């Protein structure tokens with residue numbers, strides 16, 4: 001198998017075989033992100049991807065491969081026919097396959113119809129990881145996410161209606177001290193409208209080689225303190241009305257809040273309140289970090 005550059009995958013895909021279908025991210029302009037800065041986006045040649053699948057089938061015991069992640073950022077942008085060819089070949093080569101996943105930002109999810117997603121589901125695409133980050137349009141604009149509340153909802157609903165599992169990521173603290181309330185409330189609106197299977201929390205920390213990192217260094221971004229982020233998270237959880245699994249599976253988060261909505265909502269709010277009562281020194285320092293990995 002051939003891999004170009006650093007390969008990222010969600011923590012939940014830690015045990016997955018990775019097949020690189022695209023190189024880099026087609027957007028690559030989010031002001032907080034440095035993941036694919038060194039890569040120029042392209043879709044790999046279908047023949048090369050299929051060759052990598054054959055090689056993986058020879059290298060591993062094909063029956064032992066249960067989960068596969070299609071890297072890099074946003075392979076969901078690929079044409080439906082290309083994705084179908086890949087998914088069908090994966091199933092032929094790996095008969096024990098249970099899960100195939102990919103990243104998909106909502107501006108790309110909303111480009112396919114529900115019928116296309118249904119075809120992809122039938123061919124074996126089982127889960128998409130969507131970096132929502134926020135549902136608040138002014139904040140999405142500020143961080144240059146390239147999408148909107150409307151696209152989050154349209155794209156997310158189309159995927160869910162097709163029976164594909166959806167994991168949506170919320171970036172706590174991204175609104176800083178000015179936008180935290182609207183960030184939490186509009187994100188809850190999106191999450192309630194889509195009702196994804198998983199809501200995963202990542203806490204924003206500026207990185208030096210990003211535009212938001214530069215804003216922070218120049219004093220133009222007011223980073224939330226840990227308790228501010230926890231208050232924001234409380235507001236988000238309070239306003240969630242869906243049925244998904246809420247997970248804080250990232251080392252940058254200030255509290256481990258997990259639970260099934262709606263039944264665990266009160267317990268999650270209590271956990272946040274306990275974390276809010278902890279002394280400042282119990283939390284990691286805030287500021288620039290080298291990498292969010």
Ligand code: SF4
Pocket residue numbers: 025026027028029030033034035036073105131145
């Ligand atoms: S956050 Fe996602 S969509 Fe934005 S630049 Fe990074 S990989 Fe691309």
